[in-house]
Amino acid sequence: MPVTGIGGFFFRSRDTKALADWYLTHLGVGAPENVWIWNQQAGPTVFAPFKEDSDYFAADHRWMLNLRVEGLDDLIASLKAAGIEVITKPEWDATPEIGRFARIHDPEGNPIELWEPASPPA
Template sequence: MGVTGIGGFFFRAKDPKALAAWYAEHLGVGAGPYGHWDTQAGPSVFSPFAADTDYFAADRQWMLNLRAEGLDDLCAALRAAGIEVITQADWDMPGVGRFARIHDPEGNAIELWEPAG
């Protein structure tokens, strides 16, 4: 017995209600009571990075990674909503999956990951 998964992700926000609404509207995250949402079973990665990593912004201590299905359709919907979506071919990894990045209204990086297969 031990830890079986991530039970929550908690962080400070300048406008928690507005930010919660943005995540619910654009990503379907936390739309239930108390920000609850049911997730599908699948891989999760817990990986501290070096303090000087350039994988995400130097002024941030974390980057949220969300598993996604239909990454192309999700990116199209986000772009249609006026959200900048960044993709780079060198982020995609055979056997691991494809990636895209967006930022929430408070500038927090969100990596969208469509696992391979």
């Protein structure tokens, strides 16, 4: 296959600098010297269209960004300390072989799912 991964994620913003700074500060997405470039760790990426009437994320959004994370509990604590609302639900973690989830919204209301994949068996 000629496609080797996702090369970018582009979306509209009312204040591109402020939003890029928010992602860098709270989620580590980007780099201080160039917020547009983000060198990621290798790992799984889920690419999945959802049914039009899915309730997995808000109906008024056509997409939801899912970020793979390490140390979800520490990240949740950091986000809450910064005044960012974090949503968790037990049913999101009902399949431990997939991992754990939390949800936040960026300052412009864009949905972000935080996914800590399950650790591979030892």
